[in-house]
Amino acid sequence: MNPSHLIAALIAQTQAQVPLPSPDPLGYPVPAILLQILSYFTLGLHFIAVNFTLGGLIYLVWTKIRKVDNGASEFLSSSLPLGFSYLVTxxxxxLLFVQVMYGQMFYSSSVIIGAFWILVVPLLILAYGMLYLNKLKKDTRPNTRLVILGISLLAMLTIGFIYVNNLTLSMTPGMWMEKYTANPAGSQLNHGEPTLFARYALFMSPALVVAGAALVLVGILRSKWRGDDAGVPIHELGMKGHLIGRVATLAAAGALISTLPKEFLDTLMAGPGKLFLIFGVGLAALSTAMVVVAAQKKGTVFGIIGIVLMVLEVIMFIAVRDFLRQIYLAEFFKFEDVPVHEQWGMVGIFVASMVAGLALLIVLTVKVSKSAIARYKESHAA
Ligand code: HEM
Known part of the structure; x- marks a missing residue:
């Protein structure tokens, strides 16, 4: 038997042993590349909202523990519920794209850890509710607030952990049978996955980076509006947190690389993943440089450029994350195996509603920010 036949036979044998559902027989409505691009863009926005809200909550808890009121808590308390609504929306x-592209993997892993997966819904309600309670509560006893915010933070961190468990399991169909037979009730997580904790750290640490940059910008704006140094403690806190977040993310990336199977890493670096990784790292360095310059020169424009570069950076890393998923799944599934039955009309409707939805979000955000700014200026008028 020649080597290529042997490999094909081995793959067929592995596939036969893994109870992998077949892809949707209706196929993809557009070529996979377009689905990938749209999913990277929308997941990028989701991650930015997650990072802003989670990171903002960490800064808020920190200011409450340290009992410092530097103005950051006022901004965070009022904007975190909004951030949470964005991360859900x-x-x-x-979620639609992952179901279309990797549905048979994503559904299977969701069932195997089903009890924890369904827990995401009450945890979301709890985390969101606590942020509103904190915003609307008149009682200013610091310990009560700390408990409320602590519950929200714990719930958010748990949701993130459940997501990482589900996504890693969806990439390793070879583990499904063993996990399912050991615990058909689904009350298990993806224990034993070597990349689990490093990957979790890699997805959670950028929270400090993103929310830190936002605080730098808010601090600069506050000083500008009031014509004094009122915003300095806010932008200093943001700057410190941003840099700590960058170091933590680097450490988590190193830990993830050391736990990845070597052959997967080699395949990733031999393909387009390497280019996206280089772009991502370059954008990260540039965006941090912009945030540092913004903090030093108190320049709003630098801060905004830094944040835009950060969004692009996140999208680059999301592409790398997806290339890695394809490498993990290569022996079980490839996009090329799925037929494409083009339905451009449907895609047109999706893109039009996405653009309209994003435009609406932008208009609403501008409106809410304007009225918050007006309230802030009014309440701090000399
Ligand atoms: C506190 C709330 C949330 C946190 C902390 C969070 C965090 C995360 C994290 C860490 C990942 C990456 C997991 C990995 O790749 O290992 C992820 C992926 C994802 N999240 Fe969220 N998430 C939250 C809420 C939501 C909600 C409410 C939705 C849907 C409405 C959602 C949709 C998704 C989807 C679809 C993916 C994976 C997409 C893909 O693999 O292509 N998340 N989230």
């Missing part, structure tokens, strides 16, 4: 488009 912006999570739905990538």
């Amino acid at each position: 912006l999570g739905i488009p990538p």
Whole structure:
């Protein structure tokens, strides 16, 4: 038997042993590349919203523990519920894409850890509710607030952990049978997955980076509006957190690389993943440089450029994350195996509603920010 036949026979044998559902027989409505691009873009927005909200909550808890009121807590308390609503809304488009592109893997892993997966819904309600309670509560006892915010933070961190468990399991169909037979009730997580904790750290640490940059910008704006140094403690806190977040993310990336199977890493670096990784790292360095310059020169424009570069950076890393998923799944599934039955009309409707939805979000955000700014200026008028 020649080597290529042997490999094909081995793959067929592995596939036969893994109870992998077949892809949707209706196929993809557009070529996979277009689905990938749309999913990277929408997941990028989801991750930015997750990072802003989670990171903002960490800064808020920190200011409450340290009992410092530097003005950051006022901004965070009022904007985190909004951030949470964005992360949920912006999570739905990538949820549609992951179901279309990797549905048979994503559904299977969701069932295997079903009890924890369903827990995401009450945890979301709890985390969101606590942020509103904190915003609307008149009682200013610091310990009560700390408990409320602590519950929200714990719930958010748990949701993130459940997502990482589900996504890693969806990439390793070879583990499904063993896990399912050991615990058909689904009350298990993806224990034993070597990349689990490093990957979790890699997805959670950018929260400090993104929310830190936002605080730098808010601090600069506050000083500008009031014509004094009122915003300095806010932008200093943001700057410190941003840099700590960058170091933590680097450490988590190193830990993830050390736990990835070597052959997967080699395949990733031999393909387009390498290019996206280089772009991502370059954008990360540039965006941090912009945030540092913004903090030093108190320049709003630098801060905005830094944040835009950060969004692009996240999208680059999301592409790398997806290339890695394809490498993990290569022996079980490839996009090329799925027929494409083009339905451009449907895609047109999707893109039009996405653009309209995003435009609406932008208009609403501008309106809410304008009225918050007006309230802030009014309440701090000399
Ligand atoms: C506190 C709330 C949330 C947190 C902390 C969070 C965090 C995360 C994390 C860490 C991942 C990456 C997991 C990995 O690749 O290992 C992820 C992926 C994802 N999240 Fe969220 N998430 C939250 C809420 C939501 C909600 C409410 C939705 C949907 C409405 C959502 C939709 C998604 C989707 C679809 C993916 C994976 C997309 C893909 O693999 O292509 N998330 N989330």
